[in-house]
Amino acid sequence: MWAAIRYRRAQALVLVLLSAMVATCAVVAPLYQRALQQGQLRQAVSQADVVDTALVVRAGRSQSNPDFRSGDLARSVPASLTGLYGRGVGQMSQPLDVVPRKGLKSSPLTLLARDRVCEHVRVTAGRCPTAPGEVMVSTKDLKAWSWPLGTTFTTAIPGSDSAGPVKLATLKVSGAYEVEPDPAYWMTEQLDGKSGTFITVGQEIVPAVDDFVTAESTFTTDWREAQATLTLPLKRALFTLDNLDRISAVLAHPGNASGGVAGALVSTQLPTVIEGLRVGQSRLGVIVPLLIAQLALLAVAILLLVAQAAVEQRRPEVALARLRGRSREGAGRLVMGELALTAALGMPVGFLLAVLVTSVVRWTVLPPGVPFEVPWQAYAAVGLAAVACAGAIWLAARPVQRLTVSSLLRRVAPERSRAIGVVDLLAVALAAFGIVGLATRTLDGPLALLTPTLIALAAGLVVARLVVPAAAAAGRGFQRRGRIGPALAAYGLERRPGPRKVVTVVSVAVALTVFAANAVAVGDRNWQARAEVRSGAPLSLETDSRNPAALLTAVRRFDADGTRATPVAVVRRVDPGSTATLAVVSRSLADVAYEPAGQRYRVAALAPPQVPTVALKGSRVTGRISWDLTAPESDVVTLPPGQSGKPRPPAEVEPPGEPSELRLSVTTPGGQRLTRVIASVPLRGRGSAVLDAPLLCPDGCRLDGLEFRKTDPVASQVSGTVTLTGLGVDGRSLDVGSPRQWNAFVPTTAGAPDRLDAKQGTAHDSLVLDLVSTGFSLALTHADVPAVVPGLLAGAVPPGGTPASFDAAGLNGAPIRVSSAQHVDALPVLGAKGVLVDYETLARLGGTLADTGSLSVWLRDPGDVAAVSKALAQSGIGVTNSRSYAQAKEQLDQSASAQGLRLAVFTGAMGILLAALVVIVMTVTGWRTVARDLAALHMSGLRLSVLRGALVREQVVLVLLGSAVGLVCGAVSSVLAMPLVPLFDDTADPVPALQLAPAVGAAAGAALLAALVLVVVGWLCARGAGRRVSLQRVRESL
């Protein structure tokens, strides 16, 4: 047997390589999957905050439980969990109010006692508190308030009045601290950072004070509302893949603690972390088999084809064995033994190759610390590969075993067209079934995974069959035209079954490569899209600003034309499911921010009005007012809003004739909207008067609008005109007489006859208000801010609204009316639910940012970060954080789905490699026969160059044909099967929507590369075989 293997050492080498690749394909899947799972686990653990994985026990003192300490909470931890967590950090705390300086209002702070706190702060003055009532204050507060050591604060103990008079506690400053950063100890606790700032308490703004640190003994039984927490950090070394199931089970059913603190709440975010890992694992469980199944099917098909070729080559040896008395089985074993031994040699090689490939992935792609592991599945996989190889060899050898001795002895192999036809039909049927199943989304399971390869296999087999008549016809055509070379190539294609198999294999390999390249490209496209949505712009700088107008001014200082940066405000409401507001300078959006692919934002609709804001600076509103109003007396009186009862006829109640009011609405620099009555006009009649009313805007205001209100409760309606001439402040005209400076009236109630229309007066600077009022307040808003702000809406219209008008949160938290100028699929940062409005428009309304909002700056070029930070700092705005597209993309690139999909690179490369091996094998197994055939033709007078050229042409045509079929099949498979590939680790609906259209460039490029490699290999093989064509071959007997 060894002699036989040595005799065909080149073929044996290729067979060893082929079986090695089969083993590599099989083994790399479990190795890669395990390594990725380990990588995901390490990433999840390393990126999670300590508190996210910690076990937290919380309890509050109460009447029934007035005197426990934080250490007592340890008894509340179920015994099953204690082994998972390390030494806990206990803390007692109580929110307090202290007066930092006599005469000031009290400031809120937290008094806390934390285990080992003195080891985690730097004592800058005095000493750590040890006795009850001693406290340590922050160094900043000590300086800011000039508290000498020994300063005392007397404060009421919260809850101490429940059983009698309120008790007071005296806190004495024993020292000052500076926090030493240690996330593992402090977790989310933040003692300092408040000193020197102001906070809003109720309606008042008070200076903030950092927390006080004290000894736990301070919390005597008088502190009946003190809160205790015990935070136990996870022993991360225990958190391994092997322990994941056990930890999950323990967390799901922790059992009860014995003797714990009543009412203690035990919680941990660890199940969320584990759930994230599980989702990632499930994604890998889909992606890895999907990709490997294609490769495995290709590898087994190739192995079968190569084994068939090898068995065919050994047919004379089988014949000899039968001739010398061997049975069918015995002769078959002769061939199978040799091939099986050769294939077996490839198994360990393939196993080592898989280990090497995975190790390279571990070193280059995965996070550090992923251990080298060979799970049992890897051994099972190599066993499976061995079984697959043995099965392929057995299948290949069976036809030869069935032949009679006389058939075996024939020089020309008997045609097995019928057997091949069955295989063809089976492949076509399965592929058709798979196509229909995938197209209708009714197919899953193994067949769905194999369908992409089955499509290519079926197409390849069919085309390989069609090659025979097509090549024969082409050969005759060439021959008639006297083109001997092409004719020989065509006849070669017609006659030789072995090389025709190349078409099938190349089809499958190229289809696999195309599918793999497309999958990676489509995945990357979607990761890019999501990263763009998440980040909004290449770089986003979070600021500590609360003033949208000030931020706009600061950004304009850096970027006057708004092409490189834009301020951005995000205002969310308390309800996380509500529609949030994103404000961006709309004209900068296209330059600075990412726009979603496939749906262009109609940002032009968001542009702020060209009407400038009118600033009101002064003390009195001045001008002249004239009116011409009527109030019908014969109509049935309609009750004003808010009154009940039947309408009464005017004969019964005469309108008292109370005057109507004209008001001026303004917004203060703080964003507050105020109204001032600037004139009263009679219910009916005609007249005029001088305007002179107090403005009450010491810091200046913005003109927001005018309001007309009928105050007479009996009159059903007032109509007519009110004319304002020379409306101004302190005698200076505001020049607001043009109707263009006012928004169109928006009725409060649909169908009501109320209206308030602005018209140009006859005199200069004269504004005519044409009105009908049934009792509603009629408002006419200044056109520097639209009455209904246009926005881009993603998701459903908020409850109570319509697309034309719905409520959204303004920058200062007050509701604004918004109309949907475009319904979009997704918005930056907000995702699938939110509304995008123009920042400049909303900034005109003034005010400070809502508590639930944040202000940031988006940059087109991350390289501008230093310049922007400097410009912001000059305006007193600090940068608190930054978030970039690159970070978001990297995060997605490290997801389980992305890393799993990278296996496609391996499968694509292996597909090409396997196909190249088949080309080589077919040459190695058939070159002697081909050389003899061509030598006979050479003897009859044909030039060697023509013969060799025909050989090369034959090979190249096969590869190109297979590549073309593979490209088409790969494209079809990509369309059908990409929905099977999970691209993200979360299970929510993807935002933005998945874009699964084939990546034409990547697919064509991959096909081109594959074809190029295979053509080169085929060309080299054909050249090699061609060089062996010589006259001596005619006489060759061995």
Added chain:
Amino acid sequence: MTTTVPATTSSDTSTRRGLQVATRGLVHIYRADGHDVAALSGVDLVVNPGEVVGLLGPSGAGKSTLLTLFGGLMRPSAGRVLVGEHELSTMSEAELDAFRAAEVGLVLQGAARNLLPYLSAQQNVEFAQRSARRARRDVPSPREVLDLVGLDRAARQPLPSLPPGQLQLAALAVALASRPGLLLGDEPTSQLHHTSRDVVLDALHRVNQEWGTTIVVVTHDPDVAARLPRTVTIRDGRVGGEGRAGEEYAVVAADGSLPLPPAVVAAFPPGALVRVHQTEDGVWTLVPEGGEGRHG
């Protein structure tokens, strides 16, 4: 490779004789592409044990088919083939395998087709003996076989290094590996020059004389036929004549038909009416219709 005969061997190799070969109304039809082609159409032939017979005849006459049927490689369409005590047409496949392993040796046309190219001549002989050894049949040592055909010096050389004549001897040795009672050779001397041809023929005679092996060879070569004691000419699937000691005979078939020699067929074309007379002096004459009689 040991050549020791197993202790359980039932018979001594030196006592083995050549096998008789006999056919009765042997017919073989090839079926291909929907057409039936009769390769043999009623062959009656007896080859006695230890006899050396050459099968002659034009291409397509059925010589190789006859040889293949003798070797048990195919089953006849009709008729009987007896080799020694074996009726080949009724034997099971396993019995035919055992028959080929021990009783018959076949040399295929073209030396290379008989040999595993990656083994030496001795290893090829050992390979051919494997089935017989497994069946605990007595077989000669490879060296003995190679000595008999005159290839002892080249026994271990790689086959590609052997000249054509020695390759043919190696093929002969492989066919004789189990000391068969019947040796069948399909053109064993084709493609050999005279010297090599004579070497091979000498080896065949040596085998016949030393082992008593019955030998049937197919040949086109008149020189080879001249050196054989008996030749049988196959024509159109039937026995067309025999040559013994240089004399050519027509052979009366079992059905009484008599194939005429080619020269006579020219005088009596197919369809001609012939009267057969016996003259007064006992000579049989063929008289064409309306013609003078001819003396046979």
